[in-house]
Amino acid sequence: MNSVASSHIYDNDQSSIVTAYHSIRDYVKERYPSLTTRKFLAAIVWSIVAVGIFNLIFLPRTSLGRDYRRLHFSALTKDETERLFLKALNEENNAGEQLRQYMKRQHLSGDGDEYVQYTMEQLRQYGLKPYKEVYYTWMTKHVESTVSVFDEQGSLVYSPSLLEVDPVSGVSSQGYHAYSGSGDVTAPYIFVNYGSLDDYRKLRNLGVDLKGKIHIIRTGKVSTALQVEHAESNGAVGVITYMDPSDDGKFTTKNGFEQYPDGPARNTSSVKRDTVLRYSQAPGDPTTIGFPSNRAVKRRKPHNLPKIPSIPMSADKITPILQRIPSSHDLNWTGDIEGFDYSCGPSNFTINLVNHNEAEVVPLKNIMYEIPGLLSEKVILGNHRDSLTMAGAADPGSGTAILLEISRAFGSLIKLGWRPLRTIVVASWDGSAHGMLGSTEYAESHEVDLQAHAIAYINLDAGVTGHNLDIVSNPLLDHFLIGASKNIPFNNYSDTKSLFDYWEESHLGSEKINRLGSGSDFTVFQHHLGIPSCNVGFHGDPNDSLPVNIGSSFDTLDWMERFVDPNYEYHGTMAKYLGFLALSLSEHEVIEYKVEHYAHEIKGYFNDLISIIPSSWWDRDVERGTSMSLAIDQVKYLIEQLLTVSTNFDRTAQLLQEQISVDYPWFQFYIKLRLAMNSKIIGNKAKDIDQMFLTNKGIKGRPWMKHLVFAPDRDTGDDVSLLPSLRESLADGEFDAFIASLQDIASALRRATKRLRL
Numbered sequence: 001m002n003s004v005a006s007s008h009i010y011d012n013d014q015s016s017i018v019t020a021y022h023s024i025r026d027y028v029k030e031r032y033p034s035l036t037t038r039k040f041l042a043a044i045v046w047s048i049v050a051v052g053i054f055n056l057i058f059l060p061r062t063s064l065g066r067d068y069r070r071l072h073f074s075a076l077t078k079d080e081t082e083r084l085f086l087k088a089l090n091e092e093n094n095a096g097e098q099l100r101q102y103m104k105r106q107h108l109s110g111d112g113d114e115y116v117q118y119t120m121e122q123l124r125q126y127g128l129k130p131y132k133e134v135y136y137t138w139m140t141k142h143v144e145s146t147v148s149v150f151d152e153q154g155s156l157v158y159s160p161s162l163l164e165v166d167p168v169s170g171v172s173s174q175g176y177h178a179y180s181g182s183g184d185v186t187a188p189y190i191f192v193n194y195g196s197l198d199d200y201r202k203l204r205n206l207g208v209d210l211k212g213k214i215h216i217i218r219t220g221k222v223s224t225a226l227q228v229e230h231a232e233s234n235g236a237v238g239v240i241t242y243m244d245p246s247d248d249g250k251f252t253t254k255n256g257f258e259q260y261p262d263g264p265a266r267n268t269s270s271v272k273r274d275t276v277l278r279y280s281q282a283p284g285d286p287t288t289i290g291f292p293s294n295r296a297v298k299r300r301k302p303h304n305l306p307k308i309p310s311i312p313m314s315a316d317k318i319t320p321i322l323q324r325i326p327s328s329h330d331l332n333w334t335g336d337i338e339g340f341d342y343s344c345g346p347s348n349f350t351i352n353l354v355n356h357n358e359a360e361v362v363p364l365k366n367i368m369y370e371i372p373g374l375l376s377e378k379v380i381l382g383n384h385r386d387s388l389t390m391a392g393a394a395d396p397g398s399g400t401a402i403l404l405e406i407s408r409a410f411g412s413l414i415k416l417g418w419r420p421l422r423t424i425v426v427a428s429w430d431g432s433a434h435g436m437l438g439s440t441e442y443a444e445s446h447e448v449d450l451q452a453h454a455i456a457y458i459n460l461d462a463g464v465t466g467h468n469l470d471i472v473s474n475p476l477l478d479h480f481l482i483g484a485s486k487n488i489p490f491n492n493y494s495d496t497k498s499l500f501d502y503w504e505e506s507h508l509g510s511e512k513i514n515r516l517g518s519g520s521d522f523t524v525f526q527h528h529l530g531i532p533s534c535n536v537g538f539h540g541d542p543n544d545s546l547p548v549n550i551g552s553s554f555d556t557l558d559w560m561e562r563f564v565d566p567n568y569e570y571h572g573t574m575a576k577y578l579g580f581l582a583l584s585l586s587e588h589e590v591i592e593y594k595v596e597h598y599a600h601e602i603k604g605y606f607n608d609l610i611s612i613i614p615s616s617w618w619d620r621d622v623e624r625g626t627s628m629s630l631a632i633d634q635v636k637y638l639i640e641q642l643l644t645v646s647t648n649f650d651r652t653a654q655l656l657q658e659q660i661s662v663d664y665p666w667f668q669f670y671i672k673l674r675l676a677m678n679s680k681i682i683g684n685k686a687k688d689i690d691q692m693f694l695t696n697k698g699i700k701g702r703p704w705m706k707h708l709v710f711a712p713d714r715d716t717g718d719d720v721s722l723l724p725s726l727r728e729s730l731a732d733g734e735f736d737a738f739i740a741s742l743q744d745i746a747s748a749l750r751r752a753t754k755r756l757r758l
Contacts, residue, residue: 061663064672064679065589068421072374075417078587082487084416085583086576088409090489095571096561098122098401102385103393103557109178109386109431110139110362119367119385119428122404126411130369135441136295137364138287138302139434140357142176145311147240148352149321150186157349160317164271166391166553167261173553175271175312176357177224177241178388178434179286183309185237186352189214190345191325193333195227197715200234206329208344211235214351216322218244218335219312223519223717224274228306238353239310242318243272245336248547254336260554264563266547268316273388273551277435278304280518280712282704284440289704292445293437302359309355324349364430366438371410373423377687378453379585380425380531381406381578382439382521383460384432391555394548395462396432398560398571399537402463403428405575406582422455422586429521432461439521443529450529455687456480456585457525457533458578464560464570465548466540469503472514472720473534474526474710475601476593476690481513481534484581491569499577517720518712527707530691532593536578538570590657590679591686595646595756598689602709603639605722606745612730622739631742638749642756649756653682685755692752695744699725700737708741708748 105115123130149158163172193199195217203210215231219241231239248266251257257265282289287299322337325345333342383399431437443450456477471481485500516526516533526533540546546563549555565571610632622631660675694706705711711724721727725741
């Protein structure tokens with residue numbers, strides 16, 4: 001019956017077509033009775049049809065990559081975008097002028113509205129659309145500090161001025177530690193070297209009385225925040241930090257160099273301001289850890305802060321204090337303070353240390369702009385512009401000048417009709433010098449969106465403090481960093497020498513990329529959200545570079561232009577490099593992270609770690625019937641599985657990118673649709689891979705730090721700890737915690753392997 005019905009419908013359709021044909025034919029005959037006219041019209045119609053068919057057959061072949069840009073109305077191809085970006089920066093270098101403008105204006109954390117307006121106006125002139133995101137953060141403001149030294153009879157013998165004088169402007173200001181405790185304490189004092197855990201362990205083993213003392217600590221090796229924490233946990237009632245000349249390497253007065261401003265050696269009256277907020281545990285507003293500091297937020301009791309007062313002093317002002325420490329234990333500590341043998345003491349003299357800070361809620365202003373892309377992913381590029389001093393030419397002035405140069409080149413591309421494939425977000429952070437406040441509050445505020453769409457965070461910070469290309473990165477970004485460096489002319493060498501060539505020469509034939517610890521604005525993106533991040537700059541080799549005056553009034557424009565980058569060539573090279581890197585990530589149709597490289601890195605970290613497991617642990621049962629050896633072998637097997645799957649994933653992504661670059665005729669549009677869908681699938685999987693290594697409970701003792709592969713070193717702060725939960729439980733001798741961490745790693749490896757399967 002269905003067959004009969006279908007036949008009836010077909011007959012009706014055929015009859016309708018015939019009827020319509022006859023109707024049109026009769027209309028044409030009636031309207032155009034002349035046969036000649038009808039033939040002419042027929043010829044026109046058939047010509048149009050023929051031209052249409054011809055155009056369809058011979059339409060220019062296009063690749064999916066070109067189609068993406070046509071859909072987004074972008075006038076530039078990927079190659080044109082990269083070439084014209086470099087052209088804009090090769091033809092003009094305004095970094096010097098931008099740094100001079102920066103140095104003219106107030107730029108303390110939470111202050112500097114004039115410079116905020118200047119920055120936004122510059123960005124508007126470039127054709128960009130900047131906006132402000134304001135967060136209301138709990139901060140401390142330094143009021144005053146004093147140090148007085150008394151002899152055994154209680155007589156005042158030394159009361160130094162704590163003012164540091166800018167050698168160029170003559171403006172003076174006291175050094176301070178942001179977030180230091182307020183207090184008025186009088187106590188004997190001791191010298192504790194770098195204030196590391198090893199230094200304190202050595203002193204305790206010698207029976208040195210640490211409690212109730214003011215601890216004097218030389219900066220370096222351990223973050224200032226953890227130096228103060230270590231001191232407090234060992235019974236200190238106050239801390240004084242200073243920079244020892246011996247830590248400046250080659251360029252010291254002992255080695256025959258004049259002090260700045262007469263030469264490149266550090267001026268002994270230089271003071272290093274810093275924060276004592278424990279950002280290696282949790283950066284950002286200490287009253288809103290884990291959530292953003294909005295205007296009406298309900299705050300908690302401040303966390304991650306010391307209770308004892310601390311201040312920085314200069315080497316010349318601390319010298320008379322250290323000289324009053326008598327010889328005692330031979331600790332094998334050395335330095336360049338004259339008249340001091342680097343004994344620990346204690347001294348028979350006492351110090352009265354007064355430090356006064358006031359707490360207040362301060363509006364921080366992040367300056368942002370976005371260049372919207374066609375695809376849903378985002379690439380974020382950021383640098384902080386605030387400082388603890390009115391100077392700050394290197395940190396953060398050089399990075400700010402570079403960021404504005406990158407923005408100028410982006411603006412020139414927009415004027416030529418460029419629209420990025422992926423959205424590019426550029427940020428000028430506020431409050432970083434106090435403990436990465438602006439970046440952390442932003443990321444906590446936009447956490448869901450960032451984890452869903454951000455594929456990379458590129459951090460700048462102190463862009464130029466020396467001549468050594470210094471890169472720390474998530475392994476997923478390594479090949480992007482290497483690839484971009486090969487396209488950048490180094491300084492003024494044009495085509496004869498690339499940045500990659502210079503990089504290899506500097507590291508004796510191989511590029512060197514370290515892993516991310518903490519101390520800058522990448523912290524929240526990498527360690528809390530699992531967004532692959534990197535930090536890049538021209539910095540110094542500790543043994544053969546100029547001393548860096550970060551946090552000091554001696555971080556001047558004069559120092560930058562006389563000793564570091566007189567022609568701003570390193571600034572220009574860094575602008576080209578980081579902008580090109582952002583474009584590489586934005587304009588590449590497929591997210592090619594090279595996950596296999598990441599898996600190999602994890603394998604190496606794990607093999608290094610199991611080599612230091614105590615022999616007594618190997619025969620202990622993890623659970624009934626399962627030994628430590630079996631548990632280790634299981635994790636090794638999971639790593640090998642990840643390697644196998646990631647190798648296939650990378651190969652598929654590479655093949656997909658090659659196919660996306662192929663031109664196809666119009667009638668093979670279905671191939672492009674398939675490629676577009678596969679690209680989206682690959683991209684979603686790649687974007688999620690680093691987040692597979694996050695743990696909701698966080699690292700033991702530091703729940704804000706979520707990443708199982710990387711974390712700031714628990715004991716030094718700025719360095720990186722690889723597989724931190726495992727490493728810390730080993731260091732603490734906690735077998736059960738080690739097993740729990742081993743299980744967390746195994747679960748993460750399973751998640752990552754499952755996510756990468758195609």
